[in-house]
Every structure is written in C-alpha cells, then in structure tokens.
Amino acid sequence: MSQFLPALVSILFHGLAYAMVLYLAAVGLSVTMGLMGFANLAHGVFAMAGGYLTITLMAALGVGFLPALAVAILAVAAASVVLERTLYARLYTASEIDQVLFTIGLVYMATAAATFFWGPSPQHLALPAALQGDIPLVGRQFPTYRAFVIVMGFATALGLWAGIERTRFGAMIRAAVDNRAMARSVGIDTDRLFSLTFALGGGLAALGGGIGAEILSIHPAYAIEHLVYFLIVVAVGGMGSIRGPFFAALLLGIGDTACKYLFPEIGAVFIYIALFILLLWRPAGLFGRA
Amino acid sequence: MARLGTLLCALAFGATVAATPPARAAETVKVGVILAYSGQAAASVKQMDEAINLYMKLHGKELGDTKLDLIRRDDTGPNPDMAKRLARELITRDKVNLLAGFYFTPNINAVAPLATEAKVPVIIMNAATSASIRLSPYLVRVSQTLWQQSYPLGQWAGHHGIKRAYIAVTDYGPGHDAEAAFARGFTEAGGTVVGHVEMPLKNADYVPFLQRIKDEKPDALFVFVPGSRDAAALMRAYSDLGLAAAGVRLIGTGDIVPDNELAEMGNVPDGVVTIGLYSAVADRPANKAFVAAWKAEYGPDAVPSPFAVGAWDGMAAIFHVVKAQHGKIDPDRTMQLLKGWRDDDSPRGPIMIDPQTRDIVQNMYIRKLERVNGKLANVEVETIPMVQDPWPKLNPPK
C-alpha cells in the first residue's frame, strides 16, 4: 500500500504532462474542423514547424527559450494565415476527400522539406537551467520541465476558455460553428473570422510543438506520426468544441500512461480500445453536438 | 471516360521504359543496393550511403579498368513486397551481378528465395535477425546479429556485479531476439531477470515504463529499442526520472547510443554501458584513418556510426570479389571467395565471414559512455575477441 500513493501520483503527473502536449497540439484542429468543416490532416505540420523554429532560434541565434517560443508561435500563426488565404480558402467548398488528399500532399512536402533542412534525426531542445532538474511532489522527485508543461497547458486552456466564452471574437466563433450561414447573414465577416481562427489554431499547435519538444520529439515524420493521436483527441472531444479536446486529452494522456505503467503488455492498444469504446458510446464525442 | 487517364498511364509506362539504360559494357560489375532511403530509418541509411560513397571515392582506383556500377533503390521501410519487386527488377532488368544493402529483416527474408532462384549473391549490410542467413545459400552478412550483441552482454553483466536485471525491449521480432539472448547469457552467468516489459513499436514517451522499472529497483536495466529516435526518448526518460541516482544502471545494445547522434541526443546520462561492433573513438590505426577520411569528406563534426561501418565493410567484401574475379562475376565462385574472407584492418578491428554459417565473426566491444574532450563518446573498455553468432549452435538446423 505504501507503493500505491506515489505510483498514483507518478501516473497522474506524467499523464498530465503528456495530455497537455496532446491538447495544445490538437485543440486548433478541433476548432478548424468544427468551424470550417475542413479536414486539415496537415495540422501537425504547424506543431512541427513550431518545434523546429523554437529549437533553431535557440541553437543558431542564442535566443532564450521563452522568446524563441513566442517568435515561433507568431511566425507559424502568420504563415498559417498566408496558407489559409492562398490555398485552404480555395478548398472550403471542396469535398471532404479532396481536402484529405490535399492536406496529405502538404504533409508529404513538409516532411521532405524538414528532412532537407534539418536532417532526419530528432532535434534536441536545450532547456534553460530553470527548467532542468527536479521538484519534489508527495515524496517523489518530478522533472521541472514537465511541471512547466502542465502549468502552461492549464493556463492556455483557461485562457482559451475565457477568450471563447467571454469575448466578442469568441461569440462570433461560437455563432459560426453553430450556423455558418446565419452568422454570415447577421453581418459577421466569416472570411476574416476563418483566417483569425486558423491563425489561432496554427499558433496553438506551434506552442504545443515547441513546448512539448522534449516529450514528443521533433523530427521530419512528426506530422504524420502524431496525426492519429491528434485526430483521436478531436474525435473523442467532439469536433468544434474547446472543452472537449481538453478532457479528451486528459482521459487519453492519463489513461495511456496508467495503462503503460500498470499493464504494459497491452500498452500499445489501450488508446485504440478506448477510442473504440468511447466513440461507440458517444459517436459525436464527449462534448460534440450530435 | 477512362480515355485520357489510360493514355497518361501508357505515356508513363513508355517514359519509364525510355529511361532504362542501354546494355552494359563487358567489364562492368553491377551492384543493386536496396536500402530504406526514406522513412523511419533514413538517418541510419544516410550514414550507410555516405560510407558506400566514401569507399568508392577512396578505393575506386583499385579496380583498374573494371567499372563498378551501383544502382540504388529505396524500399521505404519494412516493406517486403516492395523490396522483393525491386530485387526482381534489378535482377531481370538491370542484370545486376550482386545485391547489397537491406536495412530491415522482413525485406531480406522476402528477397532470399529470389537470390537462390537467380543465383545472385547478397551482401547484408544491416538486417540483424540470426535466422535470416539460413534462408538462402547466397546470403552473406557483414553487419551483426542481435544474439551476437545481447548474449555476450548478458554474460558480461552477470560477471560484473549485476545480480538483478530488468529487460525492456520493443515489442517486435528483433526486440524478442534481444530479450531472449540477453536473458540466456545473463542467467548462464548467474544473474536473475527480475522483470521484463515489451514496449510498443510506436511509442513517443518512455516515462511510464521506466517509472515502473524504477519502482522495482533492479541493479541494471537492459534495453533494446530500434533507432535513434526511440533511443533519445528513452535516455530522456532515464534522466528525467533519475534512475541513475536510484542505482539502476543502463545497459544495452549499441543501438541506444549511436555515435553520430550523441551530440544531438541531449541529456544522455554518463556511464551507459553498451555492447557494439564499433566505436568512432576507438584507437585502432585503421579506425583513425577511417574517421579522418570521414571528417575530411563530411565535415569536422561528422561522426561515422556502426551502420556506416557495416556498409563500409560490405563494400570491402564487394571489392574483394570483384578484384579476385577481375570483373567477371560468377555467383558460386563469389560465394566461395566470401566464405572465410577476412579483413584484419577494418575500422572495427579484425572481421571474418564464417565459412559454415556465412555470418560475420568479429570482436564485440564493451563500451562506456564518457566525455572525451568535452564530447560524449562510447569508449571501448573491454574487448570480447572474435565472437560468433551464438544462435545457430543453440538452434541447429532441422
């Protein structure tokens, strides 16, 4: 029994850290899929770009971790607006399968480009001294970096929540998710709204990629390898929801960690079994509208 | 409806045919190189390809007027049907004399019957499952096997004060090989395996597994994971969780500390003990020359990996048979020349092809991860001379 409590704390702590990375990287996808009905399988590219930019700014220019992260987020958000206006916008009316084909093509190109510029090996994020080392928690030592990731994840989730629930911009997004045609007819500039939302989603993904680079390491196949997990978070959370991906990420992150700790022999399949059961139980996701 | 599409398809077929090179000259030896240039193993394969190019550059003149023509093909990953098709095309269309490469075990397993049927010798430059070599009499391996690494490491651990060990391997064929080999060597040397875990092939974070192991408090953790990406993630988990401070030593196959990627791996814990066929910082004169040539070609920060040495020695074997036959390759004569072939001056030390098993016999080195001039390196601390693959003796042919 003396082992039980520390083990539980370990599972919760590491599960939370993993969950927060999943949440940050996937929440933007939930919004774009829900709001614009766009199956953007290239979403992971934004997270990957955020990671590469953060690491490169730090290594090549000696920028600090947080400023580098901020620059990366802004750069990716700006780049995603450009992409949205020039390419994505042309496909809003296309069929789902055309969108799939198009975004898979983008993933292939991004993967090859990342290999070309950074080589095939994973990139290492050199953490600042303040984030190295351990902090004590319930009689055990835990890595400071992971604690930081958890705090940042919660802070971002709270910020988004407030932003979407309390601001005019948030109200416009919610209106457009519910009924796009109606939103347009009451004078909401949906094109601009789409661009801004897309930038927000891209920036959040970049935050997840940069901050989580020591948990989900940054390498050229990042976008395709983790796509499945991002999609799982979106599907379980419920498309278009802001709360949904948060709880879905918590459930899957902690569940996956607990399963690997307690029953490692089925560690590989937990996430798929959970997905299967959850989606049959609630086909529209935890917080989705049927 | 399908008119234009089928026309395009015909054009595409036509263009492929037009691109086929004309018939070869009399003194040209063609070697088909099948490797996973793209996909998950791209980093290691890049090293292999660089070694092949460097060998050609440094030794090309030795062939005289014989021309060695390398035809590279990408099998994209563990993709046996594609590898077999590429091998078939190289044999029937390009008329290659030899095949080489093969990063993944299933790919060489699928190609093996083709080698027998077409009588084309194959030089395996990486794939490390012991049983593969028996699938055709035309296979030779110049890399290593998982048994050749893990079994002696198990014995070494048992004889060096490690009483209780935990095994963590990736849950697929090579991982199972490594686990069985280490457990056998370790228990034969008096050690006890206190637990084992098979970790999924697609795994981003190793913390949950290692936390569990930390709670068991073994003397050592034996690890096999494929490739540097997993190795980096595993090392990170080992450091983050403070397993070293908790008294759990990390030991494993050389795969977890690839020489060329140590600089990028981040917080790798000092003192990791691994077994391997090669270390870039080894003192042998042949290795010093090899590393110097490597740095001259690929830059002062470039470091060759064991994968590179596998491909390098594969090229040495190919040069050996080409020179001995003056460019006229006969498959059976080639196999005769390869059986018992030895090179005392490989960067990894003396190597030999066992004439019975056609598998490589080589020194295995116990290496300790240390800082040399401020850079992490696998320093060879002990040599186990001329190790044969132990698997065939334990599993005699039926």
Next chain:
Amino acid sequence: MTKLDRRTAAVHPVDHIAHSHRLRWPEALPWLLIAATYLLFPSYLALGSQVLIMVLFALSLDLVLGYAGIVTLGHAAFFGLGAYTAGLLAAHGWSEPISALFAAAVVAGAFGAASGAIILRTSGLTLLMLTLAVVSLLAEAANKADSITGGADGLQGIVINPLLGRFDFDLYGRTAYLYCAAVLLVMWYVVRRLVHSPFGRSLTGIRENRLRMHAIGAPVRRRLVTAYAIGAAVAGVAGALQAQTTQFVALNVISFHLSAAVLIILIFGGAGRLYGAFVGAPIYMVAQDMLSRLDPVYWFFWVGLLLVLVVLFARGGILGCVDGVRRRWP
C-alpha cells in the same frame, strides 16, 4: 456528385440509367493496355503485378468509399486478412492458389460484415476513427501472435503450387502478372455488375441522400454493411494475390499507411467512377517508382506536390478532371 454530363443529359435520364450497364468501347481500354504491357514491356511485369493488385485493392475501396460513401482509413485490415489467410494456408500445406483466394475472400468478408455491423452505426469523422481503431487493433494482434504470423520478421515458408497445376511462378513474373490480370478481370466484372444492379443504385442513393433513402423505406444500415462486407472480400482477394505473388507476408499489409495509400490512389484517380482505380493506381505507382529512382531521399516531396496540384487543378481526381474537360468541349 451526379455524373450526368451535358452530352448524356440530352438523353432521357431514365434511358441513361437503364443503359449504363451496357459495355461501351472505352471500357476495353484498360484490358488492351494490360495486354499490351505484357507483350511490349516484359521486364516491367513485377511492377505490373503490383499495380494490378493495387488496382483491385482500390477497386474494392471504390465500392465502399465511392459508391457507398463510407470514408475509411482501415481498409488495409481486409487486405491484410486476405494476405495472411492465403499466406498461412500456403505455409501449412495448402499450396493451391485459386482455392486460397476464395478462402481469403470469405475470411475478409466475414470480418468486414462483423466489424461493419458494429461501426457503421456512425458516420463522418467518428466512423473514420473507428475504422482506424479496427486496423490498428488488428495490426497489433498480428504482431503479438508472432508464433503464428511470424510477426515483424514476416511469415516464412510460403510455397505456392504452379497455377492450374501447370504454370510456375517464374522469376520474370509472367505467370504472376497474367494471374493478377485474370483475377482482376473477374473481380471487375463482379463489381461492375454490382454497381449497376438495383443494390448498387441504392448505395449511390444512400451516399447522396441518406435521409431520403430512409424515408422511402430502404434498409440503409443493412445495405451499407453488405457493401462494406463485399468491399472487404474483394480487398481480401487483393491481399491474397499479393501474398501469393510475393510469396511472403509481413506486418506492412495491415497498416494505417497502406490504408492511407490506397485512399490516396483512389481519390487521385477519381472515386465513385469504377475506373478511378484503373487510372489512379498505375499513374501513382509509376510516378512513385520513377521519382524514387531519380531522387531516392526526397521523392515524397514530389508525390506530395503532385497530390496538391491534382486537388487544386484537377478536382475530383484525374477522371473528374477528364469529365470537366469533356463538359467544356462537348
């Protein structure tokens, strides 16, 4: 997605539907090309066989995706089941290839019916993720059961008897190519009959307007599950062909990657048109083969660019583009 172009629209729509099952001369083109490839390019038959298998696999997906409108990322589950069925039979003494095709179809079809009955209650992203879960679970099962399947190292000891007791599977792949072509011809005929049957029409109806099909009393779920099971059986045959012609099976036959690849190939060629598979598979695979030869390290950049360009400038895949061109210049 109605396929009536201007020229056929001049005909009465009922006549159009009533006559669409008749063979028209362009439908002979793929078969002429397959025959021509055999005669003119004998050193490309290994690639040719793989293309034919991919055509069959994409054709099976067309039934599921193009006609029934079920977007799936798990179609390789059935290809893999077929491959392992044929491979395991051949490794355990059942070396006759044609009967093994039937066995593969039955196993894959049964699994398709069972899994379809469970997951086809959902649609859209949810369904997509469920198909993904099915293929991932099956892949892990095949990896875990390595004493049966050979796991990651692949299934050893597959022995295939000469075809019809007479034709050996030769080094140049001639027998394999003709075998694949013959099986594809039979399966194409079956699928063609199916999509032009009342059953096929009702599938298209479900794809276009599920609510209305419910309203007119069509058994929507049962139709979808049936289509899913038939698609699965055809995919199983494709998998079995691959196992027999390669004489090897490994885990890559049950993977998300293969599911995604066949989806790309079909959409690239044009879904819901029966011939999308015949166009998409050869072009995609030959392009990939050529690009990977020219640029072994970065070839997927060019494949990606190709996909992006197709969507931007040739919406609806290549056949969709052909339709568009014909509509503009009637």
